[in-house]
Amino acid sequence: MDATSFCGALPQTKLSASNRNFSRSCPRARSVVSVARHSSEEFQQPDKLYSRESLVVSSFSSANKGMTASGRSYLSGPVMKRNPVRQAFCAASVVGVGAYCEGFVDSHLHVTEEKVGVLLLNLGGPETLNDVQPFLFNLFADPDIIRLPRLFQFLQKPLAKLISVLRAPKSKEGYASIGGGSPLRKITDEQADGIKMALKAKGLTANVYVGMRYWYPFTEEAIHQIKKDKITKLVVLPLYPQFSISTTGSSLRVLQNIFSEDAYLSRLPIAIIQSWYQREGYIKSMADLIGEELQKFAKPEEVMIFFSAHGVPLTYVEDAGDPYKDQMEECIYLIMQELKARGSYNDHTLAYQSRVGPVQWLKPYTDEVLVELGQKGVKSLLAVPVSFVSEHIETLEEIDMEYKELALESGIENWGRVPALGCTSSFITDLADAVIEALPSAKSFSTTRSTSEESDRDFLSYAIKMIFGSVLAFVLLFSPKVITAFRNLLF
Ligand SMILES: C=CC1=C(C)c2cc3[nH]c(cc4nc(cc5[nH]c(cc1n2)c(C)c5CCC(=O)O)C(CCC(=O)O)=C4C)c(C)c3C=C
Numbered sequence: 170m171d172a173t174s175f176c177g178a179l180p181q182t183k184l185s186a187s188n189r190n191f192s193r194s195c196p197r198a199r200s201v202v203s204v205a206r207h208s209s210e211e212f213q214q215p216d217k218l219y220s221r222e223s224l225v226v227s228s229f230s231s232a233n234k235g236m237t238a239s240g241r242s243y244l245s246g247p248v249m250k251r252n253p254v255r256q257a258f259c260a261a262s263v264v265g266v267g268a269y270c271e272g273f274v275d276s277h278l279h280v281t282e283e284k285v286g287v288l289l290l291n292l293g294g295p296e297t298l299n300d301v302q303p304f305l306f307n308l309f310a311d312p313d314i315i316r317l318p319r320l321f322q323f324l325q326k327p328l329a330k331l332i333s334v335l336r337a338p339k340s341k342e343g344y345a346s347i348g349g350g351s352p353l354r355k356i357t358d359e360q361a362d363g364i365k366m367a368l369k370a371k372g373l374t375a376n377v378y379v380g381m382r383y384w385y386p387f388t389e390e391a392i393h394q395i396k397k398d399k400i401t402k403l404v405v406l407p408l409y410p411q412f413s414i415s416t417t418g419s420s421l422r423v424l425q426n427i428f429s430e431d432a433y434l435s436r437l438p439i440a441i442i443q444s445w446y447q448r449e450g451y452i453k454s455m456a457d458l459i460g461e462e463l464q465k466f467a468k469p470e471e472v473m474i475f476f477s478a479h480g481v482p483l484t485y486v487e488d489a490g491d492p493y494k495d496q497m498e499e500c501i502y503l504i505m506q507e508l509k510a511r512g513s514y515n516d517h518t519l520a521y522q523s524r525v526g527p528v529q530w531l532k533p534y535t536d537e538v539l540v541e542l543g544q545k546g547v548k549s550l551l552a553v554p555v556s557f558v559s560e561h562i563e564t565l566e567e568i569d570m571e572y573k574e575l576a577l578e579s580g581i582e583n584w585g586r587v588p589a590l591g592c593t594s595s596f597i598t599d600l601a602d603a604v605i606e607a608l609p610s611a612k613s614f615s616t617t618r619s620t621s622e623e624s625d626r627d628f629l630s631y632a633i634k635m636i637f638g639s640v641l642a643f644v645l646l647f648s649p650k651v652i653t654a655f656r657n658l659l660f
């Protein structure tokens with residue numbers, strides 16, 4: 170199978186009409202995305218401030234349900250407890266949402282011809298060093314990234330400002346070392362072009378939009394264009410293979426907020442692809458890239474395959490029920506199965522990188538495992554970034570520079586790194602298939618107001634919380650323990 174660039178050229182490979190779910194364990198389930206208004210959020214750009222309300226997105230199937238951005242259970246209940254891996258996997262393997270909207274004709278819009286849109290969601294990255302601090306502000310101001318208890322949520326923006334200002338110098342160094350900015354926008358734009366072409370080759374004409382969470386082009390801008398273009402059916406495709414509250418969950422919350430406030434958008438049939446790590450095309454594309462890199466070693470069979478995933482704080486998984494870890498493990502399992510089917514029986518391991526701050530993150534940590542492997546006598550190692558599909562600071566600086574240096578210092582002699590999928594044709598074709606498969610399930614959003622939010626609006630309870638919260642926050646912020654924790658977070 171070829172692993173050449175798809176972007177800029179029509180696919181050479183034969184295009185399959187559909188792609189079966191590659192999951193070993195979970196039959197397709199139906200899922201519904203519902204929302205509740207949650208909290209107010211401000212958004213920093215170099216030249217302006219956005220103000221908007223953020224929302225809680227609930228994602229559930231018949232087997233599991235429930236998440237909030239503020240620390241309540243994400244996927245909870247007795248079924249979840251009995252078999253969390255299977256439940257999380259089932260929820261996430263659901264591609265679309267809701268029922269098929271046959272022969273879409275919106276009487277309000279007087280639209281008779283279908284105009285399909287695909288919205289790619291990604292994180293976004295600073296394009297220049299001047300963008301770094303405001304980008305970091307947007308990231309840390311996200312209640313899905315710094316998850317404060319409800320009582321302390323009023324501290325979100327001051328805290329984001331403080332952390333972003335203090336962290337910016339370290340981040341800038343990283344971005345400077347990879348050319349002065351993130352390549353994420355350029356690569357995502359190329360992927361969008363590739364998906365558009367792949368869809369066209371399959372007979373579907375669609376507009377493909379890019380909506381970033383923390384930098385340009387912001388999700389709001391993409392939605393604005395979608396409205397302008399009078400799209401009649403939308404497929405939302407987050408460019409994260411695995412679902413996490415901090416990535417896909419956060420972007421979906423923003424989307425839901427925008428959609429619920431707008432008459433046109435709230436009626437627009439929409440299908441959300443929540444995760445796609447289990448798709449055959451993705452797994453095979455990853456196996457292709459790994460296979461190619463293995464062949465560059467003198468003794469490919471002796472190479473340890475080292476999957477390095479972006480981490481999340483442990484509480485996301487343990488308290489909030491983030492399915493990210495389970496999906497990651499399932500994903501690695503599927504890739505290794507595919508490699509075995511091709512005759513590669515390499516040892517492999519999974520570790521988590523890029524932790525930020527004083528709290529515990531998913532373990533084992535990439536840096537610690539690299540040292541251990543070196544001490545154990547592993548001589549050849551192939552690093553595989555598995556939570557990203559494009560090159561960016563975490564691959565180009567953290568893996569290629571920091572981790573490589575650490576590995577070589579620790580006794581590993583032969584180092585290799587699998588490139589991110591980028592515009593690999595088999596991968597882009599598979600994403601196009603995922604869009605086509607999701608399209609029939611497009612359904613318009615519905616919104617509900619949570620009872621907890623209504624109680625928030627009760628002035629007395631709000632005032633008490635504010636006063637009590639301020640006092641507690643003051644005490645906490647100036648305690649020596651917290652000051653030490655901050656120092657660890659930033660330097
Ligand atoms: C699956 C992917 C990602 C998860 C999960 C994720 C969680 C997460 N990230 C931070 C903090 C930072 N992330 C930063 C950059 C960054 N993160 C991802 C992906 C995931 N993050 C990407 C693709 C990038 C790079 C974007 C680019 O510039 O190209 C940064 C900024 C860089 C730095 O200073 O290190 C921070 C900070 C948290 C706290 C978190 C989970 C809660």
Ligand SMILES: [Fe+2]
Nearest residue numbers: 292479523563
């Ligand atoms: Fe991150």
